[in-house]
Amino acid sequence: MKRQDFYFDLPESLIAQQPAAQRRDSRLLVLQPDRLEDKQFSDILDYIQPHDLLVFNNTRVIPARLFGEKATGGKVEVLIERILDHNHALCHIRSSKSPKTGARLTMEQAFEIEVVGRQGALFEVLFDAQKTPLEWLETYGHMPLPPYIERADQQEDKERYQTVYSTRPGAVAAPTAGLHFDQAMLDAIQAKGAELGFVTLHVGAGTFKPVQVDNIAEHVMHSEWIEVSPGLVEQVNQTRAKGGRVIAVGTTSVRCLESASNQGSLQAYSGETDIYITPGYEFKQVDVLLTNFHLPESTLIMLVSALAGYEKTMAAYRHAVAQQYRFFSYGDAMLVFKKTD
Numbered sequence: 001m002k003r004q005d006f007y008f009d010l011p012e013s014l015i016a017q018q019p020a021a022q023r024r025d026s027r028l029l030v031l032q033p034d035r036l037e038d039k040q041f042s043d044i045l046d047y048i049q050p051h052d053l054l055v056f057n058n059t060r061v062i063p064a065r066l067f068g069e070k071a072t073g074g075k076v077e078v079l080i081e082r083i084l085d086h087n088h089a090l091c092h093i094r095s096s097k098s099p100k101t102g103a104r105l106t107m108e109q110a111f112e113i114e115v116v117g118r119q120g121a122l123f124e125v126l127f128d129a130q131k132t133p134l135e136w137l138e139t140y141g142h143m144p145l146p147p148y149i150e151r152a153d154q155q156e157d158k159e160r161y162q163t164v165y166s167t168r169p170g171a172v173a174a175p176t177a178g179l180h181f182d183q184a185m186l187d188a189i190q191a192k193g194a195e196l197g198f199v200t201l202h203v204g205a206g207t208f209k210p211v212q213v214d215n216i217a218e219h220v221m222h223s224e225w226i227e228v229s230p231g232l233v234e235q236v237n238q239t240r241a242k243g244g245r246v247i248a249v250g251t252t253s254v255r256c257l258e259s260a261s262n263q264g265s266l267q268a269y270s271g272e273t274d275i276y277i278t279p280g281y282e283f284k285q286v287d288v289l290l291t292n293f294h295l296p297e298s299t300l301i302m303l304v305s306a307l308a309g310y311e312k313t314m315a316a317y318r319h320a321v322a323q324q325y326r327f328f329s330y331g332d333a334m335l336v337f338k339k340t341d
Contacts, residue, residue: 009321018330068106079092246286
């Protein structure tokens with residue numbers, strides 16, 4: 001298939017710049033195999049059955065963006081991609097001219113980092129050893145809002161660009177399908193007899209990398225760190241034994257579950273994944289997906305198309321635009337059922 005097959009016309013006015021007043025205030029478009037339904041997010045409870053398992057990504061967004069300057073006074077913007085150890089990290093650096101190895105950058109007028117090497121497009125930097133990289137970020141960093149949110153981060157974003165169940169710091173972008181859940185909603189799901197399970201995928205900035213080749217089979221997928229625990233594997237097996245469904249909350253949960261099933265059955269796994277899911281992919285674990293609306297021509301809309309079917313997915317997106325759903329990270333949600341044909 002061609003990248004252009006996944007294009008749709010999206011008015012800029014539909015790109016959400018702020019979160020809804022309350023997490024559950026979002027709308028919900030339900031894509032069933034035979035119909036579309038316009039709902040509110042709180043209606044998701046009507047689609048959850050006893051013995052279902054909802055799988056959430058418990059990664060926590062770190063305040064990964066720093067602003068500073070070079071020794072020459074030139075401005076720099078640093079986005080941490082991954083913390084490597086107690087004082088090293090990989091990052092993206094934006095400046096008028098790329099800093100060379102050995103360059104020292106003053107961040108937030110408070111501390112220095114040193115460029116010590118390159119790994120492809122990423123810079124390896126050394127943080128001042130007085131604190132760990134995460135401690136420096138927690139004190140001085142900014143929430144790394146996506147590039148399509150055209151405003152500076154605000155105090156509210158520290159809480160709203162974070163799921164209520166996030167426990168494992170390491171992401172530089174939120175697993176946005178989970179932003180719609182508050183604790184009361186999680187409690188209500190369990191009260192219906194469904195279970196909650198958790199995987200970890202530390203979302204990298206590569207999630208926003210556009211597909212630039214025409215033939216989507218030639219796209220090189222970015223790599224991210226995941227963990228699927230033995231306990232989660234047991235939960236999935238018990239869900240299947242009871243006749244329940246696996247509902248992945250977010251494309252990151254899908255990527256975890258399907259990556260850990262590449263031998264056929266679900267296995268505990270900790271490490272890297274660059275799984276690339278496009279139409280024609282046979283899902284091994286996921287029955288239903290809750291997700292936000294994604295960028296045109298992105299790998300994420302390709303993943304949704306693989307689950308629901310290409311024609312149905314693109315029709316649903318055209319419907320969402322016509323009905324003025326809010327798009328992307330702070331936007332509305334979509335409940336996608338696996339195609340039956």
